[in-house]
Amino acid sequence: MSIQVFGLAVSRGIAIGRAVLVASSRLDVAHYFVEPQAVEPEAERLRAALAAVANELSGMQDELPEDAPAELSALLDVHLMLLRDEALYAATRQWIVERRYNAEWALSAQLEVLARQFDEMEDVYLRERKADLEQVVERVLRALDEGRRPAAERAAERAARSDPGDRPETPLILVAGDISPADMLQFKQSVFVGFVTDVGGTASHTAIVARSMDIPAVVGARDASRVVRTDDWVIVDGDGGLVILNPSPIVLEEYRYRQRQSELERERLARLRNTPAVTLDGHAISLQANIEMPDDARVALEAGAVGVGLFRSEFLFMNRDGQLPGEDEQYEAYRTAVLAMRGLPVTIRTVDVGADKPLDGLSLSELRHEHQLNPALGLRAIRWSLAEPSMFRQQLRAILRASAHGPVRILLPMVGQLSEARQALEHLARARHQLTDAGRRFGYATLGLMVEVPAAAISLRSLLPLFDFVSIGTNDLVQYTLAIDRADEAVAHLYDPWNPAVLHLLGQTIETARQAGKDVSVCGEMAGDPAFTGVLLGMGLRSFSMHPARIATVKQSILRADLGHARRAVAEVLSSDDPQGCARRLGLTALPS
Ligand code: PEP
Ligand code: MG
Numbered sequence: 001m002s003i004q005v006f007g008l009a010v011s012r013g014i015a016i017g018r019a020v021l022v023a024s025s026r027l028d029v030a031h032y033f034v035e036p037q038a039v040e041p042e043a044e045r046l047r048a049a050l051a052a053v054a055n056e057l058s059g060m061q062d063e064l065p066e067d068a069p070a071e072l073s074a075l076l077d078v079h080l081m082l083l084r085d086e087a088l089y090a091a092t093r094q095w096i097v098e099r100r101y102n103a104e105w106a107l108s109a110q111l112e113v114l115a116r117q118f119d120e121m122e123d124v125y126l127r128e129r130k131a132d133l134e135q136v137v138e139r140v141l142r143a144l145d146e147g148r149r150p151a152a153e154r155a156a157e158r159a160a161r162s163d164p165g166d167r168p169e170t171p172l173i174l175v176a177g178d179i180s181p182a183d184m185l186q187f188k189q190s191v192f193v194g195f196v197t198d199v200g201g202t203a204s205h206t207a208i209v210a211r212s213m214d215i216p217a218v219v220g221a222r223d224a225s226r227v228v229r230t231d232d233w234v235i236v237d238g239d240g241g242l243v244i245l246n247p248s249p250i251v252l253e254e255y256r257y258r259q260r261q262s263e264l265e266r267e268r269l270a271r272l273r274n275t276p277a278v279t280l281d282g283h284a285i286s287l288q289a290n291i292e293m294p295d296d297a298r299v300a301l302e303a304g305a306v307g308v309g310l311f312r313s314e315f316l317f318m319n320r321d322g323q324l325p326g327e328d329e330q331y332e333a334y335r336t337a338v339l340a341m342r343g344l345p346v347t348i349r350t351v352d353v354g355a356d357k358p359l360d361g362l363s364l365s366e367l368r369h370e371h372q373l374n375p376a377l378g379l380r381a382i383r384w385s386l387a388e389p390s391m392f393r394q395q396l397r398a399i400l401r402a403s404a405h406g407p408v409r410i411l412l413p414m415v416g417q418l419s420e421a422r423q424a425l426e427h428l429a430r431a432r433h434q435l436t437d438a439g440r441r442f443g444y445a446t447l448g449l450m451v452e453v454p455a456a457a458i459s460l461r462s463l464l465p466l467f468d469f470v471s472i473g474t475n476d477l478v479q480y481t482l483a484i485d486r487a488d489e490a491v492a493h494l495y496d497p498w499n500p501a502v503l504h505l506l507g508q509t510i511e512t513a514r515q516a517g518k519d520v521s522v523c524g525e526m527a528g529d530p531a532f533t534g535v536l537l538g539m540g541l542r543s544f545s546m547h548p549a550r551i552a553t554v555k556q557s558i559l560r561a562d563l564g565h566a567r568r569a570v571a572e573v574l575s576s577d578d579p580q581g582c583a584r585r586l587g588l589t590a591l592p593s
Helices: 036-062 070-084 086-099 103-119 129-144 151-160 181-189 205-213 249-270 296-302 313-317 327-340 364-368 382-387 389-405 418-437 454-458 460-466 474-482 489-494 500-515 530-538 548-559 563-574 579-585
Strands: 003-006 008-011 014-022 172-176 192-197 217-219 233-237 242-245 286-291 308-312 346-349 408-412 446-451 469-472 519-522 543-546
Touching: 008 205, 014 103, 014 192, 014 249, 036 070, 036 086, 036 103, 036 129, 070 086, 070 129, 086 103, 103 129, 172 233, 181 192, 181 205, 181 313, 192 233, 205 217, 205 548, 217 233, 233 249, 249 548, 286 296, 286 548, 296 327, 296 548, 308 313, 308 327, 308 543, 313 327, 313 346, 327 346, 327 389, 382 389, 382 418, 389 408, 389 418, 408 418, 418 446, 418 460, 446 454, 446 460, 454 460, 454 474, 454 500, 460 500, 469 500, 474 500, 500 519, 500 530, 500 563, 530 548, 530 563, 530 579, 543 548, 563 579
Parallel strands: 014 172, 172 192, 192 217, 286 308, 286 543, 308 346, 346 408, 408 446, 446 469, 469 519, 519 543
Antiparallel strands: 003 242, 008 217, 014 233, 233 242
16 A cells, blocks of 8 residues: 655655665664675675574573573573574575675664564564564674774775665665764765655754765655565655655656656756856856765766865764774875865865764764753864864864865864854964974965854854854754754754844845955855755855755856846845745745755
8 A cells, every 4th residue: 555654855856766674773784785696605694694693692501600590591592593593594595685685784674574573463472572583683793794893994895885886776765763974974875766764854964965965865754664664665755755655556657757857857957067157147156065075076076066165074083983083094085185176175174073963873863862961052063173172183284284285274163152263273273383393294274164153143243353264054053043953853844044033144144254355155055955046145145065966956046146136135035024935026036945
């Protein structure tokens, strides 16, 4: 039977494929396809891991002390029975042989299937055996995983996984309760054509990474992971925020048609790649890219970006099993991005961890159960860097060294007070001294202020003398102005960039920076949303930074815009109680996005 689940549309397009249901604790297992000739060795690897765990458990049983509680021995018996159940091996093997999933993925997929069967059992005792099965599978996953290898080696393997040219025919859609931004990043080069999560808001970092991958995604689809079953056919409507399970042939045909239409539209937009972004009345606008990893710089150039307006450096610090990248490793990463941009500017934001981007890759739901009372208001971004001064200077040194290879701009996230800006400047001066003393080559990097909290917008005049440029992080500016957690689907309907208070702060920030002769850009999601292009132009913005995938769409809006009209219309929009309606009436915005 066809079922619809509603959520939030966070990344456009239509994806059609079979569901891969993954519990968040098992998201970190490798997901890749094995080569046809590697299928049998992979099945053998699984058998060996099952045997190893069985040996381990029977060893434990043999060594149980005389006075050990009887329940313990009984528990080990149950675990051994589950392990030796030929059905577990046979069914898991089938995923490897038929789908060419790697062993870890196959085992997680089989666990999802079995867990459902346990959930549906009438008998309470049997139903509770699900927990035993999960524990056994965790052990086998550990036996399969070479988790004891260094993090960097594992990261390299992840990057090398899943050659897109070598994937079986059926497209796959990942359905999970939650996906952390770190896990999402890991899926960047992976096999999935769409994402669905139960939790998350439109401006959550998970949604942002999905958008940067240009893969249809729906978040906040509350019951999706409970309703969807592994291998169900699923349509992800990333435009409408809708997930359709087991669609009827008519619905499927309709969506295939829409999918083709949106691909045609993409191809049409791609032709704008080399067209300069100039308004109808001849004003040139700078369109830059937001990136998460150094290799994204290549994608940015291909999309026609004229620089990197935001390199979210914190993604280098995630998925590291606690081993943060040192100065040299960071330097290499920044240099890679700088060289890839071939003389165009690269804006590197210092680490912005905390809130929904924890270092240890926790997902949102896990994070909510952590002890931080209010992570979005806690030790995040520049506050975290200032609390970890040696790490901060290490990062600054790495960035300064990379700026010997091309124009680099340093951007400080979430500065709210003058004292924070002053401290950061002292660290920067010290980092320069340290490099000079060590005889290291480094370049001059300009320094930028990220306006993300109302305090920075309101006291901009006093902060500006310390900075060369300003970049407005509208995702957080909306969150903190309206006091709406950007990652919480329960209040997602209140997260409104059209709110007059937000627009006032934005307009005022752009105006103040321009009057002071400082370069100003917007790097939040509003910059990549054509619904806001006219408004931002009218406010005086001449520089936008967005995911590479959004550049062509925004460029199209710019090519159709008239700055004279935009300026006049914005004055009216800002004095209206209904800015969105007013902007639409005055022809300043495309259809709501
Ligand atoms: C923002 O807040 O708008 C921004 C660009 O930073 P991030 O989304 O990484 O918090
Ligand atoms: Mg931010």
